[in-house]
Amino acid sequence: MYSDKVMDHFMNPRNVGEIENPDGVGEVGNAKCGDIMKIYIKVENNRIVDVKFKTFGCGSAIASSSMATELIKGKTLEEAWELTNVAVAEALDGLPPAKMHCSVLAEQAIHKAINDYRIKNGLEPWEDRFTDDDDHHHE
């Protein structure tokens, strides 16, 4: 069902936890549909110097959070914004079709955290490619 990479990131998730006084926080999903992802970022000189997550969800959701946080760590905000859910899934050696939406959460949570940072710093939020009702459709 899951690739070895997914299982590795599920069993040994990277960057689990919270950041005290984060520069940005993004939370997406809702408990009703079974998946919630929360991402905290620390930003210095437009660069993500630290990132942590908490996730309520399936193996794929947890692995996606872990992989996504790994992929944006050390990146500029612009680079992090470009990370797509497909790239997260690919980095995990693929996800089952019915589980692709879990990776969407990761992309959205990052976007939300970045926009949270931008708003806090008086900047225009960037436009997310997903609308709100997209955020938890299961296949």
Added chain:
Amino acid sequence: MEKRFVYMDHAATTYTKPEVLEAMMPYFTEQFGNASSIYTFGRRSKAAIEEAREKVAKALNALPDEIYFTGGGSEADNWAIKGVAFANRDKGNHIITTKIEHHAVLHTCEYLEKQGFEVTYLDVDEYGMINLEDLKKAITDKTILITIMFANNEIGTIQPIAEIGKIARERGIYFHTDAVQAVGNVNIDVKEMNIDLLSLAAHKFYGPKGVGALYIRKGVKIDNLIHGGGQERKRRAGTENLPGIVGLGKAIELATSNIEEHNRKIKSMRDRLLNGIMEKIPYTKLNGHPEKRLPGNINVSFQFIEGESLLLLLDHYGICASTGSACSSGSLDPSHVLMAIGLPHEIAHGSLRLSLGDLNKEEDVDYVLEVLPQIVQRLRDMSPLYESFIKEGGK
């Protein structure tokens, strides 16, 4: 702590017991003759099938002539419901069932709705029990069939079958019960309970997969589901699954010969496990009826976590279990059973079913009691819901 293999998913399927497999073995390569053939070699196969039929009849207090072998529990459910519906259409088009049936019943009913039948799906209470008054009220003069499961596969709740049977019989309405989870766990007497049709599947009571049976009371009007040859007294076509049927017979004999003793053993392990879980893991809820439940069934919801990830971690520790979480089903919603007993989505998501059976030992209980609390805590530590809950001072 040494890693074990702990199978606690007996409600999904059981292993075929060695005694059962042994009984089946001669019928593959040696005594393989077609039971419909008239030569001695075929008649011996026939005799083996009839012996199995008698065993099934005895287990249910039915007549051998009222037992029909099928390709499994789902086929038996489909046959019972569609067969009665189509054969009695002239009498009415209304069927009563519950919201917590297995999909083999629910999806069959939904299919019949498309064919012009009307179906009432009875609500259940928080324990998964139907209300007999609701049932009576649902009956109309168009009602031709009541189909209510004996015991639920997810939460283990056992329905008041004899009372339902009485209501149905008094009103001249056919009563079918899906007893796939009940056989071997509950005493069943189709006569006393006024059951007209009953489905069962061998692989839930230590028999082989791919074989089941439908009990059809003498006189019940029912159409065939599988048309063709004259097997099963012209009611279910297809060359008989000889080893499977022999295995079913042997398995039901073993499973029903000693229900009390078996249940005592399973129940005592189950209760120790359940009590341990409730004690060691806070924010946990038992789903299903506290007493009227299958002896091996545990269904609990752990707040703040999701079931699929829980199963994956349990699997890592060698524990086989099941969940009603949506994330595991591939559909948008969690189990319809957990919804029907009124669980909020997020609680249903954190559900875990452990179903104990003959493969379990006391050591398995110890092991799960050691592993499970750690795993739940580990997932809670990752959960944003738990985080906010704690921040808000534990509610």
Added chain:
Amino acid sequence: MEKRFVYMDHAATTYTKPEVLEAMMPYFTEQFGNASSIYTFGRRSKAAIEEAREKVAKALNALPDEIYFTGGGSEADNWAIKGVAFANRDKGNHIITTKIEHHAVLHTCEYLEKQGFEVTYLDVDEYGMINLEDLKKAITDKTILITIMFANNEIGTIQPIAEIGKIARERGIYFHTDAVQAVGNVNIDVKEMNIDLLSLAAHKFYGPKGVGALYIRKGVKIDNLIHGGGQERKRRAGTENLPGIVGLGKAIELATSNIEEHNRKIKSMRDRLLNGIMEKIPYTKLNGHPEKRLPGNINVSFQFIEGESLLLLLDHYGICASTGSACSSGSLDPSHVLMAIGLPHEIAHGSLRLSLGDLNKEEDVDYVLEVLPQIVQRLRDMSPLYESFIKEGGK
């Protein structure tokens, strides 16, 4: 002459080959996990099923995703025909089949007639062959399905399947073939032959009873027959018959890996037996096509005698065989197949089917050639028909 056990009823059912049974064994008591479960132990079962699916696909030149496991050949036939009929009712209500189909097809078609469908039952010639021009003429703009068997179970006649497939495809009509007797005896290529649906049953090619498969070409519109759980990609509900499916996979691999060699061997025994019978027993007629027939099939009619008594005497000598006599079927009429090829009742009554297969040795042929003529003579000596025939000077 020493008494032997001679099994010449392979068309009724075959034994499960030891290699096949061996492949199945781990899946009863050891690797018994539910294939739909997400834990490793379940996923291993799933993998075994998918491996079997690939083997079936390979044997037919289909895609694995086009193979659906069922509870046998009859279920596959019922599903194919009812499923296509109901799903395509908006396009038309006409079905074309033949008069010599197995009852699993015929009785399903008759059932559909009661549901408002119209069925054309094509005639066959004296060899049991359909006429392609008849088929073309029978097609109307309401025709949604052509269902014609690959090879006949009684007389062994093999139909021009590729030609039928071409006609159906050109007209956009679904083509189902009941290949229950053909698999392992004939090369099958569903793509090349333009077959849209194909039924098979493991117990006809040395696999276990109670398991079969339906090939459904990608894109074919078909309703479910057994509703319920999401197994078989949501098309056939029911906990998968894991050992059965593994056995089917192994059996089809063995049966199709060496069809030419296998057929040569079976056919040479069959031909020696048939020639011996024709030589030794006068007033005997071969039924079915002289060349286009299954390699192991012999169907002959002995004038002046009746088939059931013939079978009983053969049984006395340890020989398992079959007949199309009415006396054997428990119905008033002899086999519909023998009627369709134009046999008079009294000739049909004296029919004998010997179907050879992997259990047979050359010694079996010798034995039958020794026993059969005596038995036939014995019955003829008892027959008033034979008496008058002889009195009238042998015609």
